Amino acid sequence: MSDRPGFPTSIGTSNTTSITLLGHDLAGELMGKVGFAELAYWLMTLRRPTPGELRVFETVLVTLADHGFTPTAIAARLTYVSAPEALQGAVAAGLLGGGSRFLGVTEDAGRFLAAALREAQRQPQSDAEFDEMARVAVARCRDEKRLVPGLGHPVHKDGDPRTPVLIRIATEAGQHGPHLRLFEAIGRVHPEILGRTLPLNGAGVCGAALADAGLPPELLRGVALLARTAGLLGHLAEEMRRPVARAIYDAVDRNVDYIAPEG
């Protein structure tokens, strides 16, 4: 009897003459025949997406790729200027900001919606039933003094422009499922429970749409990270062409107020 450990995988392997990815010959069956976003979906789920799922997935990746000079983009640029020989470090530094506050909302929203649906005795069918489920979920957040994931935005206070567009695309693609319906219901009922009207934000609608498009909730932050990698590369390419990180550093440095600690 062998005590050979054995590490099972279904991702990739190779031998002298071929490379296998997801059970397919990379050179003969995948290169030129599958798109990059399609492959990313497949890698994460071990299932090739349907055209409708792919359309939503690709739209979400585009939606989340960048949002300007975010803290993560600034961190990536500052890291690049300090260690320009190691681009991977600058990308990694940018991704490390992909936690609860910024990129985490997509996953939080997906998990929140999935949990509400999973706990229900029976799945809601009508809008009225989704509204009722939404009322319970929002009220529980209020009672536990938690924010409702996907609700509210510091800038787009009167409506996030991404939200209706993604809902429309998901609908056209036949991917308007229970997570998006529950998310929309939250948009309808939360004012009566919270006493104020907040927008359904873009990160949240992305989480809902990804869940309807077949991505497991625990991978949604990963989708956001993939999207953001493209955005960070955009910032780093721009930093190479027209640097600003040093000017940012100087602007900070010039405005430091030193307060000597006691002792």
Add this chain to the structure above:
Amino acid sequence: MSDRPGFPTSIGTSNTTSITLLGHDLAGELMGKVGFAELAYWLMTLRRPTPGELRVFETVLVTLADHGFTPTAIAARLTYVSAPEALQGAVAAGLLGGGSRFLGVTEDAGRFLAAALREAQRQPQSDAEFDEMARVAVARCRDEKRLVPGLGHPVHKDGDPRTPVLIRIATEAGQHGPHLRLFEAIGRVHPEILGRTLPLNGAGVCGAALADAGLPPELLRGVALLARTAGLLGHLAEEMRRPVARAIYDAVDRNVDYIAPEG
């Protein structure tokens, strides 16, 4: 006169009602209308790719996404098992291996080919002229005791299956330009100079193809990092479904030979 610093960018910005990316309205002009790989190319170059450029770019991303249980994939899985609550850390740890030895070959090959073409008095036209340029470049590597970037592979000793496929796709897409031609010439002439025949490897042909498809050489490692992010997410998703990192750790730990140092 203001001493307002001013940080110019052409990537993204937003106001209360709209989000702008690359000078276009994200919700109205990009979502659902541009693919993710297309957007990534655009972000890195500030130029929307032609269909031919996009086809090559997307094929390269698929080609480089994964190569099995590489050190970077193992590092990502080990990091996940140690800190499962911070997926961004596991992805970042995996990308940090994207340096000179593994992911760096794509950029090294692209830079090497671009430098040879840039230094030439006149651009080669015929295969014979490319062969002559390749002879000079390979001989210089030999004299400087440097490896020729993109030549040789530890496993695919008799030919990397990715290389001819990518060359064919680039040709079909009208992107078979000077970098690929010089790379192929290196494949033809190196045996006479080095005294042995080595394969043109997949990472190298990706670098050549990206350079012909309009990506600046200094961004090629970034393309490899984007591709690898998808592969790492595949490994991490698999680690969630069917964990092996702890077994890897145990297999290492069981086989440690402790050698007490002197003193």
Add this chain to the structure above:
Amino acid sequence: MSDRPGFPTSIGTSNTTSITLLGHDLAGELMGKVGFAELAYWLMTLRRPTPGELRVFETVLVTLADHGFTPTAIAARLTYVSAPEALQGAVAAGLLGGGSRFLGVTEDAGRFLAAALREAQRQPQSDAEFDEMARVAVARCRDEKRLVPGLGHPVHKDGDPRTPVLIRIATEAGQHGPHLRLFEAIGRVHPEILGRTLPLNGAGVCGAALADAGLPPELLRGVALLARTAGLLGHLAEEMRRPVARAIYDAVDRNVDYIAPEG
């Protein structure tokens, strides 16, 4: 009125002729006059430690510096072999495993003990009072099906050798305070509540000792990260002298069982 932002700090600043750190002249007042661990404590708390606090702090750093071929050490070595030109990336990859499962225990234990003490109506004085507080805290963990932070160890099942030594040193240093007393009480009372006897582990006792020595609970993971940086540098230095990461990679690669996914 100025809209100059103003970023207050009490860490460091400099001008043409001097560098100030923690309100002191670096060259004249700190170099050669303060130890590194002492400075690290000071940086984290803005307060120079007493000799007793420093003795506990330094002992904890030594205790947590390394624990062999952990997943984090392996990840650092694998990253180094992939990108040897960027040592910072290998160290960062190793630290990224410093999350909930491995390095997190120190902070979890400190927070757990601090919360129990903070919630109490009056501070316990006698061992009997600490035992009573411990009973409540352990029972609550049991009821909430949570592990008691700092209790149990996969290897040192009959007692972690670090625990009594650190308690002795803290006592000698006059730093045997309420957190350690509560931790010891948990060691005494948990068998009657959980129905089995578990060791007080080294990571947990470090958390208790640091809390008694004046470190805020939210910084305890940071102390573990500082300690582990030294250990990772030890592994990376060894990897330079006598490499094993490639052999680890080969051992994994050789034992991969490929399972083609469906579809």
Add this chain to the structure above:
Amino acid sequence: MSDRPGFPTSIGTSNTTSITLLGHDLAGELMGKVGFAELAYWLMTLRRPTPGELRVFETVLVTLADHGFTPTAIAARLTYVSAPEALQGAVAAGLLGGGSRFLGVTEDAGRFLAAALREAQRQPQSDAEFDEMARVAVARCRDEKRLVPGLGHPVHKDGDPRTPVLIRIATEAGQHGPHLRLFEAIGRVHPEILGRTLPLNGAGVCGAALADAGLPPELLRGVALLARTAGLLGHLAEEMRRPVARAIYDAVDRNVDYIAPEG
């Protein structure tokens, strides 16, 4: 014959009842008996430092721990504000800036001095001989249009206050060896070769002092990373107490000038 791989190490190991570090029993022989900086030196070199070596090592760690709101400190704070639940990510992001531009100087200087000494036919003895070696080394940098590592500083133009203090401490500790002597010689002779007078900077003198104190040149960046970990923890602790990262982000965001790209 076994094909058991076997991974040799001299760092750490453990069994049910004991933990061994560097060949010593952690609980019985190291805890409370060795300092943290001492252990770090030992881990990196497998040799316990002499008191003189330790004094220099510890002084260098203090010297390099922080230098105010550097790009790496800002990157760490911005990462923390984005993902406050993963302190390890913020520390890692800060360390990733420890590349060629900022923390790299220490290692570059150490390598540069070590290479000059290694290439010499005979080791210089007198100041005049060190001056002659320095002239050759500086002239070569000038001819190759490279900067002399350790020479020059953007702020401390008339002299870095750390340099004379570290030289004095090394001398007192009996660690004023060939690397520091060559570094001082560079300080004396460079004006005649470069035509202008530059200060010997603090990062450079740290590299020279560490090399004299027995640290291998390839580990000097590692020493700087360890020092900086303490500084980053100081910044992150301050960010918890009195946040400024969001204000930095706002200051950047407010001053972005958007330039729509063509196309």
